[in-house]
Amino acid sequence: MTAEAYLVRRNVNQPSSGKISPPRLLGRLDMILTERCNNNCVHCYINLPSGDLDARKKELSTDEIKNILKEAVTLGCMMVRFSGGEPLLREDFGELYLFARRQGLKVAIFTNATCITPDLADLFARIPPKEKIEITVYGMKQESYEAVTCVPGSFAKAWRGIHLLQERKVPFVVKGALLPDNKDDVDEFEAWAATIPWMEKLPGYSMFFDLRCRREEGKNRSIMAVRATPENGVKFMTRRKEEFLKDQKQFCSQFMRPSGDKLFSCGSGKGGGCVDAYGGFQMCMMLLHPDTVYDLKQGTLQDALERSFPACRNTTAVNKDYLQRCARCFLKGLCEQCPAKSWAEHGTLDTPVEYFCQVAHAQARFLGLIGEGEKAWEVVDAEQRIEKFVNS
Amino acid sequence: MQKHVILESIYKPSEDVVARDVQGEFVIIPITSGIGDGQDDIFTMNDTGRVVWDHLDGKRTLKEIGLELSGNYDAAPGQVEQDVAGIVQELLNKNIVVEVPAV
Numbered sequence: 001m002t003a004e005a006y007l008v009r010r011n012v013n014q015p016s017s018g019k020i021s022p023p024r025l026l027g028r029l030d031m032i033l034t035e036r037c038n039n040n041c042v043h044c045y046i047n048l049p050s051g052d053l054d055a056r057k058k059e060l061s062t063d064e065i066k067n068i069l070k071e072a073v074t075l076g077c078m079m080v081r082f083s084g085g086e087p088l089l090r091e092d093f094g095e096l097y098l099f100a101r102r103q104g105l106k107v108a109i110f111t112n113a114t115c116i117t118p119d120l121a122d123l124f125a126r127i128p129p130k131e132k133i134e135i136t137v138y139g140m141k142q143e144s145y146e147a148v149t150c151v152p153g154s155f156a157k158a159w160r161g162i163h164l165l166q167e168r169k170v171p172f173v174v175k176g177a178l179l180p181d182n183k184d185d186v187d188e189f190e191a192w193a194a195t196i197p198w199m200e201k202l203p204g205y206s207m208f209f210d211l212r213c214r215r216e217e218g219k220n221r222s223i224m225a226v227r228a229t230p231e232n233g234v235k236f237m238t239r240r241k242e243e244f245l246k247d248q249k250q251f252c253s254q255f256m257r258p259s260g261d262k263l264f265s266c267g268s269g270k271g272g273g274c275v276d277a278y279g280g281f282q283m284c285m286m287l288l289h290p291d292t293v294y295d296l297k298q299g300t301l302q303d304a305l306e307r308s309f310p311a312c313r314n315t316t317a318v319n320k321d322y323l324q325r326c327a328r329c330f331l332k333g334l335c336e337q338c339p340a341k342s343w344a345e346h347g348t349l350d351t352p353v354e355y356f357c358q359v360a361h362a363q364a365r366f367l368g369l370i371g372e373g374e375k376a377w378e379v380v381d382a383e384q385r386i387e388k389f390v391n392s
Numbered sequence: 393m394q395k396h397v398i399l400e401s402i403y404k405p406s407e408d409v410v411a412r413d414v415q416g417e418f419v420i421i422p423i424t425s426g427i428g429d430g431q432d433d434i435f436t437m438n439d440t441g442r443v444v445w446d447h448l449d450g451k452r453t454l455k456e457i458g459l460e461l462s463g464n465y466d467a468a469p470g471q472v473e474q475d476v477a478g479i480v481q482e483l484l485n486k487n488i489v490v491e492v493p494a495v
């Protein structure tokens with residue numbers, strides 16, 4: 001018997017220590033606890049009114065969520081991410097959070113911080129989530145913030161929540177959403193973000209907004225109106241040019257090749273998935289196409305991960321336009337085109353999304369990978385172009 | 393102040409950690425703050441540590457555990473006792489186990 005190296009400390013994100021084991025069936029689980037939100041942001045793809053009684057009635061019960069978490073643990077899950085809507089709107093949030101932690105799960109939380117109370121902040125301090133809380137900040141001034149959230153008083157509530165976490169040293173990071181109403185706050189936001197001890201890099205922004213995941217046409221029009229144009233988006237992304245180019249060279253050296261007719265070239269539904277507020281198990285947070293959503297009220301996470309999702313992942317494109325363009329396009333890595341985006345925009349899995357195509361082409365033009373007017377799917381010397389860019 | 397293990401004492405896993413078998417890997421996950429040093433710390437245990445952990449049932453002294461285990465290993469009871477004490481000392485230092493007060 002020897003006590004040598006019997007106990008090893010490791011970061012929860014590190015792979016397992018030395019043992020050869022197959023990948024976990026479920027490494028991480030996303031849970032949309034509610035689609036309701038107390039903000040009413042115009043750009044958001046998932047925010048029902050906080051008082052929507054129909055939505056509330058349909059939501060999974062506390063016990064149903066606990067049972068899902070229990071099964072997740074038996075499948076090897078180490079982390080659950082609670083998001084929404086605004087997950088803290090659920091009255092049982094504290095109970096669910098504690099339950100998840102007591103199951104040995106690390107808990108990630110996506111929130112707008114407006115519902116963080118002293119009690120909840122105390123709970124996070126006493127029983128840490130073991131993952132930095134992610135807060136979206138919609139502006140640095142009441143006027144800009146509330147122009148985005150459309151809710152009077154939301155600015156003060158969000159900052160109170162942030163201060164409660166700061167006072168208790170509960171680790172959190174912030175991210176932004178870039179909109180016409182708050183674009184002038186960027187410098188102030190970044191200067192403040194740099195003072196947050198847990199921020200390891202500059203905050204990320206959403207600006208190429210997704211359409212409503214449940215396909216609501218009226219709201220989609222509002223979202224389209226505030227999306228960054230491809231040119232403005234690229235201008236913003238590349239404002240720190242050297243840093244951007246360095247990142248892109250690394251990225252392009254690994255992820256730039258056509259995906260062919262296979263629709264799921266990402267990792268969705270593989271080792272993870274997203275439980276929606278009503279018990280649907282999605283391959284990813286955005287993909288709500290009914291052919292791909294598994295009903296957990298009639299089955300199990302395991303069945304979905306072993307049988308249903310792998311079958312979906314084998315789906316191939318049939319749309320001629322997709323086969324002509326996306327399947328042959330070497331900008332696949334830069335482009336947000338995916339079955340989920342196709343679903344949100346067109347109600348199919350394989351229709352090219354013009355907006356994301358334009359964004360990818362604008363990026364590629366900036367990087368010198370294509371010229372003005374060139375279509376990436378028509379390029380025949382893609383490998384040489386990538387090599388030239390990466391080594392420049 | 394560091395607490396020292398006593399062979400005649402009884403120890404059990406803290407209620408503030410969760411131990412899980414994740415695909416053949418034994419993992420100890422702190423629940424409350426004050427266990428481990430970092431935000432993302434978890435601990436993995438090798439098979440030897442796992443054997444000792446499984447015996448920390450809050451009923452047997454370390455001496456009794458050492459004696460029982462020495463029957464399973466080709467080692468003198470005194471040596472096994474020392475190994476068990478070493479393991480439990482490390483766990484105690486990190487607040488992963490607690491001493492059960494004598495009745």
